[in-house]
């Protein structure tokens with residue numbers, strides 16, 4: 168029986184993963200090692216009981232008594248705290264979902280790779296902040312990273328059986344989010360509720376807002392560069408409001424392989440779950456005749472500066488990804504708390520990167536995780552200062 172763990176089990180990706188596991192037979196078909204969450208103790212406990220998990224872990228220590236009570240008599244071990252989540256990743260599992268949001272997903276993913284199984288990677292921040300370390304760790308331990316971000320799963324699928332040397336360009340699509348057609352003046356006044364309302368995908372609130380600002384696509388550009396190793400000039404973004412084509416790979420002979428699928432993350436998760444086979448995944452089937460047409464347009468760098476900032480990070484590499492992601496997370500926290508305007512997020516990230524490049528330079532390749540985590544912490548301090556400075560203006 169295959170063993171699995173789900174990090175971020177209570178989130179949007181975690182729930183979609185759980186849904187697929189349950190439909191495939193649940194505890195009768197898979198041996199569940201670890202399930203983790205942060206705040207949603209009730210849901211975590213329900214899932215842990217149903218899947219008969221070995222251990223359930225919450226990120227926040229104050230939630231431990233509630234988790235212990237919810238799982239009393241179940242035989243499921245309980246634990247809490249950041250270190251306990253990392254320790255849960257030390258328990259070997261054949262297939263691990265990395266579905267924690269933010270830089271908090273990096274350490275558990277890295278630790279899980281050390282037993283050489285499969286890491287289904289939804290947590291794009293891991294690749295953005297520590298891409299080379301992650302890939303090296305996977306190589307050193309014979310582990311396989313399977314991309315779960317829909318665009319990257321699509322590129323992976325389009326590349327299967329192809330010679331990477333024959334690739335000319337890789338195009339990832341973006342829906343354009345809820346503000347695709349908004350003018351700059353209106354963007355400046357966009358609210359959190361408006362930014363969360365993604366037109367096509369149902370996702371966690373942080374990634375939904377990142378989609379509205381195109382910071383999500385910015386992270387994905389960097390993710391594409393880090394995971395597939397193509398140089399930045401070969402990677403493009405194309406706005407495609409219907410979110411049906413997820414990525415395209417163009418070859419030297421002019422041919423282009425596109426990957427199409429419904430806007431349902433269970434496709435990409437299911438692909439990773441069954442890989443290298445193709446399993447039955449219960450997503451809605453495409454009906455192109457009903458859709459009628461698909462449209463495409465170039466992204467607007469003026470209204471969505473995140474893409475330009477990502478290009479700079481792709482050029483510098485080294486610790487720039489860790490700085491970029493940390494600054495983006497702080498900017499997002501400030502926007503969500505009503506302390507920063509929608510367009511202010513890109514300003515905070517740009518200023519933080521400028522301050523850090525002037526102070527320390529960002530191009531040095533990290534030799535270990537500690538350097539990445541130190542940059543993450545330092546960039547958060549600098550970004551918080553930038554955000555506070557903007558409030559005073």
Ligand code: NDP
Nearest residue numbers: 175177178179180204205206207226267268289290370371
């Ligand atoms: P959600 O916000 O829905 O879920 C996040 C999960 O992480 C929850 O289980 C949450 O616990 C847990 N969590 C939050 N903070 C911490 C922390 N500090 N330490 C440990 N666990 C924590 O996010 P999504 O599922 O939308 O996204 C997860 C990842 O997948 C992100 O990196 C995102 O970019 C990526 N992704 C998501 C897609 C989507 O469609 N949702 C598509 C492509 C990529 P709790 O809920 O209990 O508080």
Ligand code: MG
Nearest residue numbers: 316317318387
């Ligand atoms: Mg994506």
